[in-house]
Amino acid sequence: MRDDEKAEKPRSNSPSRSEFDLIERIRHRASNHLKNSSLIPPPSSLLFGIGDDAAIIQQQHGRDTIITTDLLIEEIDFHLDTTTPWLLGHKALAVSLSDIAAMGARPQYALLSIGVPRAVWDSAFMDEFYEGFFSLAEIFGVVLAGGDVSRTPERIVIDSIVIGDVAHGRAVRRSGARAGDHIFVTGSLGGAAAGLRLLERGARLRRKRTRSTYSRMVEQLLLRQLLPEPRVSWGATLCEEHLATAMIDISDGLSSDLAHICRESNTGATIDAARIPIDPLVINLCGRRALDPLLLALHGGEDFELLFTVHPRDLRRLPRKIGDVPITYIGDITKDSGGIRIAEGSHVWNLEPGGFTHFERDAESST
Amino acid sequence: MRDDEKAEKPRSNSPSRSEFDLIERIRHRASNHLKNSSLIPPPSSLLFGIGDDAAIIQQQHGRDTIITTDLLIEEIDFHLDTTTPWLLGHKALAVSLSDIAAMGARPQYALLSIGVPRAVWDSAFMDEFYEGFFSLAEIFGVVLAGGDVSRTPERIVIDSIVIGDVAHGRAVRRSGARAGDHIFVTGSLGGAAAGLRLLERGARLRRKRTRSTYSRMVEQLLLRQLLPEPRVSWGATLCEEHLATAMIDISDGLSSDLAHICRESNTGATIDAARIPIDPLVINLCGRRALDPLLLALHGGEDFELLFTVHPRDLRRLPRKIGDVPITYIGDITKDSGGIRIAEGSHVWNLEPGGFTHFERDAESST
Numbered sequence A, B: 001m002r003d004d005e006k007a008e009k010p011r012s013n014s015p016s017r018s019e020f021d022l023i024e025r026i027r028h029r030a031s032n033h034l035k036n037s038s039l040i041p042p043p044s045s046l047l048f049g050i051g052d053d054a055a056i057i058q059q060q061h062g063r064d065t066i067i068t069t070d071l072l073i074e075e076i077d078f079h080l081d082t083t084t085p086w087l088l089g090h091k092a093l094a095v096s097l098s099d100i101a102a103m104g105a106r107p108q109y110a111l112l113s114i115g116v117p118r119a120v121w122d123s124a125f126m127d128e129f130y131e132g133f134f135s136l137a138e139i140f141g142v143v144l145a146g147g148d149v150s151r152t153p154e155r156i157v158i159d160s161i162v163i164g165d166v167a168h169g170r171a172v173r174r175s176g177a178r179a180g181d182h183i184f185v186t187g188s189l190g191g192a193a194a195g196l197r198l199l200e201r202g203a204r205l206r207r208k209r210t211r212s213t214y215s216r217m218v219e220q221l222l223l224r225q226l227l228p229e230p231r232v233s234w235g236a237t238l239c240e241e242h243l244a245t246a247m248i249d250i251s252d253g254l255s256s257d258l259a260h261i262c263r264e265s266n267t268g269a270t271i272d273a274a275r276i277p278i279d280p281l282v283i284n285l286c287g288r289r290a291l292d293p294l295l296l297a298l299h300g301g302e303d304f305e306l307l308f309t310v311h312p313r314d315l316r317r318l319p320r321k322i323g324d325v326p327i328t329y330i331g332d333i334t335k336d337s338g339g340i341r342i343a344e345g346s347h348v349w350n351l352e353p354g355g356f357t358h359f360e361r362d363a364e365s366s367t
Helices: A019-036 A085-102 A125-140 A191-200 A213-226 A232-240 A254-265 A280-289 A293-299 A312-317 B019-036 B085-102 B125-140 B191-200 B213-226 B232-240 B254-265 B280-289 B293-299 B312-317
Strands: A046-048 A055-058 A063-073 A106-116 A143-151 A157-167 A182-186 A244-249 A267-272 A306-310 A325-335 A340-344 A347-350 B046-048 B055-058 B063-073 B106-116 B143-151 B157-167 B182-186 B244-249 B267-272 B306-310 B325-335 B340-344 B347-350
Touching (some): A019 B143, A063 B106, A063 B157, A085 A106, A085 A125, A085 A157, A085 A232, A106 A125, A106 A232, A106 B063, A106 B157, A125 A143, A125 B019, A143 B019, A157 B106, A157 B157, A191 A213, A191 A280, A191 A293, A232 A244, A232 A306, A232 A325, A254 A340, A280 A293, A306 A312, B063 B085, B085 B106, B085 B125, B085 B157, B085 B232, B085 B244, B106 B125, B106 B232, B125 B143, B191 B213, B213 B280, B244 B254, B254 B267, B254 B293, B254 B306, B254 B340, B280 B293
Parallel strands (some): A267 A340, B106 B143, B267 B340
Antiparallel strands (some): A046 A055, A055 A063, A063 A157, A182 A306, A182 A325, A244 A306, A267 A325, B046 B055, B063 B157, B106 B157, B182 B306, B182 B325, B244 B306, B267 B325, B340 B347
């Protein structure tokens, strides 16, 4: 998730730690724990856990269960003055559905833990929140199976858990990309980040229908931020048709999420700036607002599009569109030694991950 | 969980709502949602969800998956000045293991979502927290399969998710008690609540070994609050030997949790005050501290003992102890019309639920 503190500001490689370092350490610790324990279930029944979009648990007779959990924290991931309870309930489910989609699984069940302060409890918030949640759950046939309700001193916290199902061994991981694979992205990029910038600058959704083209454009960008559409059908199709070799959802930003794939797959990548499907509304808006559309599309995050890789032999089987959601070829996986690079015309640069992290390596840059 | 605002204060039946009302409404809404959706998986695959200790999901070929989630919120469920990161990591897992135990399942996997402010991130907190978590996970062979790490503006939030396994249709629910069943509780009651009172009055764990009997007693009560032991072996045995007809863990308090069983089972109950296994340390301490041991044992909560019911024909098969944890017969399930009653010598009173709720029905009583 992102917030005011994410930015185009420079990053250093100083030795303080990001959450990715912690996740690596936990992964190492959990794996030692596996080795040391004599009581654990057979290691095969936990296939791959920490360090992907979701955990994969092997069930009996050919199916795997996929589980993901996403925290949404008030003032970090959302602000009550820029969204509505209904939109928040919708988004809480959408972000976890997106993780399930990124594994290629079909979502089945959700659990929802929510903590709210007294004043929120006494308002209509909870009912509207659950309405938003159920409106999306109904689209994908997701059943709310449980959860927890708690009180907080001040702010709202939400943990959204979704459970999905996939054929055994078929979940699409981040680690399956190989040099020569083509890189694709669903839909368009930059819209959610542009929507966030607009919110930060005071734009708000209005209840009454607006007529001007500009207002409608702003509204659509706000909705890209506030009402993300998880690419469940794309994810499941890419998995079930054995099309994607690696996949991730773009939550942190294209540059960061591509780096996750490359790190887990031990590859490099080259992407072509001109091919990146920047949201046309972003291009239009950025001209008026002095923002760089390419930077928003590269580093913006929260578009919840799918980023995936395809072996060249499978390209001819790849659908062009599912529903009204197209895909775009943006570059190629290369050998590790190539690093992650972006070509803009005849110039080629290293592409540093510039997406969102909760805790940056450089502690001072985020204070 | 409980806090300073839980109390022996009087409760009214005014029409404001508790979280149990909300859970009922969500259950109703989720069930309508099930009926209205044409896309859902077969209804049989979600057996029972909202309104029990954990959700039950039917897997293929004779197994059910049990999932529970528990929020722990700083300043509500714990205070950093009264615990340690290690103890908190241990407790975060313990409370969810206790829910899995209450369903009679064997825990297998955990997911952990944690949000912390910058200052906590930069401290040794995370490493010590995970050490505490893993120390308990190792005892029960639970594998950390995933989770989420997030930043918060100020306070720590934890969502602890545990997944367990049980034979299909065998999970012990709250709704299976029948008139004539005997009511049992594992271990002893009141210790965790006494520990909380001691913390509120300034008692703290000390690093160095203490010698006086009184200090050791205080320390043990603090640990009942800070280091709960989930009754995993008891829960699984009661389920696998088909001994328990209904079960719940005592998290809110004996009076509240018994009321949950009675409401879900459409029964009443009568318990015998003299049989309640009050922690001997509580009796000893309360004499010195002007607290009522019986009230602590009845309404205190967070003991994480198991409360369960057994059909009379199965009593002879019931183990007396598992490990060093005994069980105690405390009363009987009655017809619904009897309500929930407690006998103290020749006096019989109605037992009102007095355990912890995050949001009490009477809004004014908690301001």
